[in-house]
Every structure is written in structure tokens, then in C-alpha cells.
Amino acid sequence: MSQFAGLSDISISEDIPVEGDISVPVGSQNTDDDFSTLDEPVKDTILRDLRAVGQKFVHVLYPKKSSALLKDWDLWGPLLLCVTLALMMQGGSADSGEDGRPQFAEVFVIIWFGSVIITLNSKLLGGTISFFQSLCVLGYCILPLTVAMIVCRIVLLGALSSIGFVVRLIVVTASFCWSTFASTAFLADSQPANRKALVVYPVFLFYFVIGWMILTFSPSP
Numbered sequence: 001m002s003q004f005a006g007l008s009d010i011s012i013s014e015d016i017p018v019e020g021d022i023s024v025p026v027g028s029q030n031t032d033d034d035f036s037t038l039d040e041p042v043k044d045t046i047l048r049d050l051r052a053v054g055q056k057f058v059h060v061l062y063p064k065k066s067s068a069l070l071k072d073w074d075l076w077g078p079l080l081l082c083v084t085l086a087l088m089m090q091g092g093s094a095d096s097g098e099d100g101r102p103q104f105a106e107v108f109v110i111i112w113f114g115s116v117i118i119t120l121n122s123k124l125l126g127g128t129i130s131f132f133q134s135l136c137v138l139g140y141c142i143l144p145l146t147v148a149m150i151v152c153r154i155v156l157l158g159a160l161s162s163i164g165f166v167v168r169l170i171v172v173t174a175s176f177c178w179s180t181f182a183s184t185a186f187l188a189d190s191q192p193a194n195r196k197a198l199v200v201y202p203v204f205l206f207y208f209v210i211g212w213m214i215l216t217f218s219p220s221p
Contacts, residue, residue, distance in 0.1 A: 053077045056136075060143045063182035073132050078139020081146050082111050085210075088149045089217055106213070114206045115139060122191065122199050129190035138206070141183040145207065148175035149214045156219060168215055176211040180204055 053076055086107035119134035127134075152168045184200050191199045 049074070049076060053080070056140050057143055059186075060140050060182050063178075063185040073130075073136035075132070075136060075139065078111075078115075078136065078142065081139060081142045082108060085111075085142065085146050085149055088146075088153055089213070110209060110213075111139070111142065114209070118199075118202045118206055121202050122187070125195045125198055126192045127187075127190050127199065129187065134187070137183055137186045138203070141179045141186075141207075142210065144175035144178040144182070145172075145210050145214060148172050148211070149217075152214055152217065153219075172211050172215045175214075176207050179207045179211075183207070 052072060052074065056074075056077055086104040089107055090104055115135050115138045118138060119131055122129065122134055123131070129137075148171045151171050155164045155167050155171075180200075180203060183203050187199065187203075188196065
């Protein structure tokens with residue numbers, strides 16, 4: 001122990017630099033505070049989210065191979081489109097005494113359950129996209145079909161049955177093709193090259209069922 005006897009007399013000079021910053025100045029701020037939204041007004045938060053949703057709608061209307069819908073995914077847009085589509089199908093030709101509730105439930109079940117099945121299929125086939133990113137893309141790409149539903153409701157108000165059906169058929173077919181093309185454009189790069197057909201086929205069926213519901217919709221008398 002004699003070799004350590006002199007260690008107690010050794011003092012560390014204050015001039016010796018110490019690795020790391022162990023002091024926090026009173027007036028300093030972390031750089032991460034610039035990105036914090038805890039102190040942000042609710043109005044600014046809502047407007048920022050609405051702008052983000054609007055930008056994703058624009059990307060769906062002008063689809064191309066990009067990760068625009070995948071970087072900052074959200075489910076606000078899909079929820080808004082799902083509710084709008086379900087409300088537009090209320091009061092259909094089912095039982096009018098139930099205020100169209102079966103149609104409202106059908107839309108929710110088909111959209112969300114169908115999106116989950118397609119996402120699981122994509123993951124099982126080796127897709128690199130995350131679960132919620134896939135739901136975001138599939139949900140936002142319902143926008144053309146939602147617009148088609150609005151157009152069909154307007155056509156049903158005044159057009160003749162034969163002419164109205166032809167117009168609705170054209171609009172729904174174009175919207176179906178647009179939704180399928182947009183979703184596959186965003187999801188193409190996240191799937192293995194030799195399994196893209198197995199991923200696109202469920203997406204085709206998914207939007208086809210929604211388009212068929214819109215085409216065969218007729219308001220209750």
C-alpha cells in the first residue's frame with residue numbers, strides 16, 4: 001500500500017480540461033427546443049397539420065414515384081376521406097328507416113380492414129414500408145374515389161337514368177384508375193422487384209370494391 005500513499009496529496013489543477021460539458025448555463029437553450037411544439041399555439045399546430053394534409057392531397061392528384069407520402073405519414077387525411085365517403089353514402093337504397101347506418105359501417109370496415117390486409121400482405125412479401133406508412137398511402141389515394149362519389153351524387157340529382165349512369169361509369173372508372181396508379185406509384189419502390197404483381201393485385205381489388213360501391217349507389221326515395 002506504500003506505493004499509493006502519496007495519492008492523497010495530489011490535487012487536480014483547475015486548468016486541466018475535462019471532456020464533455022457538465023455545466024448548464026442559465027441562459028442557454030438546447031437546439032432541440034427550436035423544434036419543440038409544446039409551447040406552440042394550438043392554432044399554429046392545426047394550421048400546420050392542415051397544410052401537411054393539403055400537400056399530401058396535391059401529391060395524390062399528381063402522382064409520381066416519390067416518398068412524399070412516406071416521410072411524414074399521418075392518418076388525418078385518410079380519416080377525413082373515409083368519413084366524407086361514408087357520409088355521402090348515407091341514406092342509400094338499403095333500409096332508409098335506419099338512416100343509412102349500414103352503408104356508413106360498410107365504408108369504415110372495407111377501407112380500414114382492407115388497408116390493414118393489404119399492408120400485412122405487403123410486409124409478408126418483403127416490403128420495406130412500415131405499417132402506418134402503408135395505411136397513409138392507401139388512405140390518401142382514396143381521394144379520387146371520394147371526388148367521384150361527390151360527382152355521382154350531383155349527377156343523380158338531375159340527370160336522366162341512362163345518361164347519368166354513363167357519366168357515373170366514366171367518372172368512377174377514371175377515379176379507380178387514378179387511385180390505383182397513385183398508390184402503386186408511391187408503393188413501387190418499397191416492394192421487391194419480383195413480387196410487385198402480388199402487391200398490386202390486392203390494391204386493385206381494394207379500390208375496385210370501393211368504386212363498385214360508388215357506382216351502384218342509389219339514394220333512397
